[in-house]
Amino acid sequence: MRTQKASVEQSERGESEEHATEDEVEDDEEEEDDDDDSDDDEDESDESTDDEPEVKISNPCKDIKTGLAAALKTKSSSTNQGTFALSKTYQDAPVPGLRVVGLGRVVLPLDKKNAQKLIGVCKLAPFGKGERTIVDKNVRDTWELAPEKVSFDNRHWDSWLKTTVIPYVNRQLGVSAIARCELYKLLVYEKGSHFLPHQDTEKAKGMFGTVIIVLPSAFEGGQLHMSHSGQTKIFDIAEDSEFCTSVMAWYSDVRHEVKPITSGYRLALSYNLITPTGSPRPGLSDHSQIVAEVRHVLMSWRQNFAQSTPDKLAYILDHKYSSFGIGSGVLKGADAQKVEILRSLAKECRFKIYLASAELHVSGGADGYDSEEGCAGGMAYVNEKDLTIENVVDLDGEDAEFADEDLVLQNPDDFIPHALDAGEPDNEENEGYTGNEGGGIEYWYNQTVILIWPRNRQDAVFGADWLAGATRRLMYSNSISATPAEQKLVERVLVRIESGTMSDETCRELFKTAIGWQDLKLWLRIARIAKIESRTSVLTCKDLTGAAVTFGFDKVQSLLTNILFLSPSNAYRLNLVAAINESKLSKQADVAAWCEAQRKLIIESLKIATQDDVPALVAVAKSKGISFIQSSIIPQLLSLSCKRSFWFTFLEELQAQRDAIGPSAQKVADVIKATLTSLLKKIDPLTVRPQVPRAYSYDTTPEYDPQPTIQLLKICLKLDCPDLCATVLGKLMKKNSEGDERTRQRRTSQVYQPVMTALTSYTKPPFSINLENPPFAEFMKMVVGDVVDISLGGWNIDWG
Incomplete structure (x- = not known):
């Protein structure tokens, strides 16, 4: 005995329901069908279907755990909790000993000769349309025989129905009372036989469902499509039909359609499922809203590859x-x-x-x-x-x-x-x-x-890093055009990346693949998904220039312009223009003009600078001269929130390259000093450490970090501006009287003493400062007493 598996198909659900409405078919007769829930896991290849393009779900669920738990939160009640349709194939079912009036014993499996004889004693099956019962082979093309003309010679047949089939059907449909079945019609399908979408009508008092038993008869096609409350099943029993007996059952209000038989003949017995006298008529619960909610969460889940999913x-x-x-x-x-x-x-x-x-x-x-x-x-x-x-x-x-x-x-x-x-x-x-x-x-x-x-x-789920493996496969591919397998692989990778699993390495391999295949459409699609307009970590300036050479500058010009506008890196923007200008593309007049216009625009619209920008900015200084840097670059950067680390590196590099920057090394030194002067006016030399909560402590006295202060003094000395140390030290001396005694004690121990130690070390080369000269002498005179007191224990200091 082998259970057939149910499968679901969204497209079939939509077609079936629309078609049924159009034809207004109500079954006055019974419709059987083949069963076999063909297992989608068997039919559907992971390689070909998992990540194929699909319509993006609107308003996706972001919290999958909470969403799925809520969608499945249903309570047991008196309403039906079973399935709306079922199918099962038996290998050991008894031979019924089927006998037909006017024909005699029907031999099974049914062959073509006996099928034709059987059709000869049947009539075309009608169907209900409104209040009429009509015959229309465009809607229903099936042969039927009344139950009084059918009998069974094998006494074990009825016993098998009562002890095996009906209990199983009751259990699967969720029927509490033991229902019985009565033969309604014998049905014969030949090539082309079908029945459009419909619902069964009540053919006997107490009828609530239908049972179809397909007797051994070889055929192909004839799948049964079932739908209820947003759920769909497809039963396909043709594969084992010649030597097995299949049972299908469903509630009367389930819409179903019999697809055309494509070859052979199908012989079936249609039974009405009837509830016992005095028992309520079983019915299905409407779970359409639940199904819709669960479907929404599931589709949201499969389309979301964020790390939190x-x-x-x-x-x-x-x-x-x-x-x-x-x-x-x-x-x-x-x-x-x-x-x-x-x-x-x-x-x-x-x-x-x-x-x-x-x-x-x-x-x-x-x-x-x-x-x-x-x-x-x-x-x-x-x-x-x-x-x-x-x-x-x-x-x-x-x-x-x-x-x-x-x-x-x-x-x-x-x-x-x-x-x-x-x-x-x-x-x-x-x-x-x-x-x-x-x-x-x-x-x-x-x-x-x-x-x-x-x-x-x-x-x-099983621990394999699929994306890394896919990246390696792309890396080792040397094809000049995409094979079907490679197309599917690239599509799957793109779906993963677009859904949240971003990987710079994978994106780079995708770009190389598109270049190798000379596929501009793919390259641009990867660019959009990888968001390279604002993510400079994906492609180098050389990579982008190579793409412009491969596909043509005009094909990627718009993208390159957007990159220059959106990229947060000044260096990347300037280097990209330089790379294009130095390539063979610059021989084109329009490309050279574009490069010049973009370079001018970049310099006029600098972003917050980082240490990575320093080489590019120094290159501008070498090209344009220090006066241009002073008038156009430095004012912009001073207006932005550039970190000290950038400024120190930038000014040091200008000093190191001063002989290569026009008009003279002295002019460069003057600009450096003027810039450093502006910076020091804006900087507070005292740096307070973030407060760390301590158990059972209510001390709010600030903790200081002396290193930023020492760095300010050191940069003044490194840039040959020792007199600017006066700005830093002057601010420190003004702070000396601020705060309560505990704050002043901590400032002396955590700032003044380390600064004094650092200045003492700077009396040696390479700086060789003289602490007896301004601006150091006044500071040393102010702090030395307090520092000595700390050293001798004059203050009872809490060292934090």
Whole structure:
């Protein structure tokens, strides 16, 4: 006995519902269909479908864990919790001994000769349209035979229906009362036979569903498409139809369509499912809103590769099941409903879904003796936690294609709607207590979970770095045009990057690939996804110039212009223009003019400078002269929030290159001194360290860092401007009287004393300053007394 698997197809759902409305078909007759939930996991290749282009979901869910937990939060109730349609194929079903009036015994499997004889005693099946019952082969093309003309010679046939088929159907449809079935019609399908989308009408009192039994008969095609509340299933039983018997069943209000038979003949028995007298008529709950919410979260998940997005999740079910219970698919109440919803969406949303047992073992130390309970208390601290995932099966109870131990989950990160150990433990072992101290204690938490992850996370779920592997494959490719496999690989990589998994190395390999294939469209698409207009770390100026040479300057000019406008790096902007101007592209008059215009624009619109910009700015100084730097560059930079590290490096490099910068080294020195003077006027020489909270301490006295102060003095000396030390020292002396005694003591110990030590060291080469001359003498005279007092213990100082 083999269970067929249900699959979901979004496009079929939309077509089926629209077509049904257009034709206004109501089934006066029964429609059967083939079953076989063809497993999407079997049919769908990870390589070809996981990351293929798909419509981006609007207003995506950002918090996947919370969103999925909320979407699946359904409560058990008196409404139906079963599936809306089912299919199962039996290899060991009894031969019915089918007998037809006027024909005699029908031999199975049905062959062409006997099929034609059987059709000869049948009539075309009608269907309901409004209040009429009509025959129209464009809508329904099927042969039928009334039940009174059909009988079964094998007494085991009815027994098999009552003991095997009906109990299984009741259980899967979630019917509480034991329903019975009565034969409605014998149906024969030939090549071209079909039935457009429709719903069944009530053909007998108490009827709530239909059972179709397809007897052994070889055919192809004839898939049955089922839809209800936003969920869709496709049953395809043709593969095993010649020697097996298939059973399909569904509720009457389920829309379904029989696709055309493409070859052979299909022989089926249609039964009405009838509820016992006095029992309420079973019906389906409308889960369309739940399905829509779950679909939205799942699609948001598979399209989001941000670092905070989980690769996998384990949803804890309401009930706990033994490994046998999981394997045989016996789920209760809302658990069955959740699994059914996820099953119906698995193929459409491209997800892997399994059931498993999760056990968390927690060991630690117990609390002391509990006088009220007369025993050791609970767990005082945790020593170790061990999480085990086992009995992993797919939704049909078949073993997963991976070993249980290959899947690693973390508690509570990977579990929803709560952690595994959120409640009371299922089992507990306590070593007891000794005196007032507890011994060891162990807890076990056991849950049945739904394991779920997007198919495009399969590699990440099992620890494989897919993106790194894909990058290596691109790196070693030497093709001059894209093969189909390489096209798919590039597409998958682009989807990953666009969805949040940004990698500069991968982007660079993609660009090289596009250059190698001379594919401008791909190159521009990569540029957009990699956001190279503002991310200068991806491509070098040489790379961009090479692309302009390969594809033509006019093809990438707009992008290059945007890069120059948006890039935060002055050096990158200037170097890019220089690289293009030095390439063979500059032989084109329009390119040379563009370079000149862009260089002028960059210099007039500098960004906040960093140390990386220094070589490019010094190059401008060599080209334009120091007067240009003084009039055009330095005023801009002074108006921006450039860090001291930039200024010190920039001024030092100007000094080092002063002989190469016009008009003279002395002019360069004058500009350096003027610039440093402007900087020092804006800088506070005292640097307060960030306050670090301390337990039981309410001290708000500032802590100082002397190094920035010492660096200011040192840069003045390095730039041959010792007299500018007066600005720094003058500000320090003005600060001397500020604050309470504790603040002044700390300032002396943490700033003045280190500065005095540094100045003393500068009396030696290369600076060789004289501390008896201004501006150092006045400062030393002011601080030396206080520093000596500290050294001799004159002040009772809290050193922090």
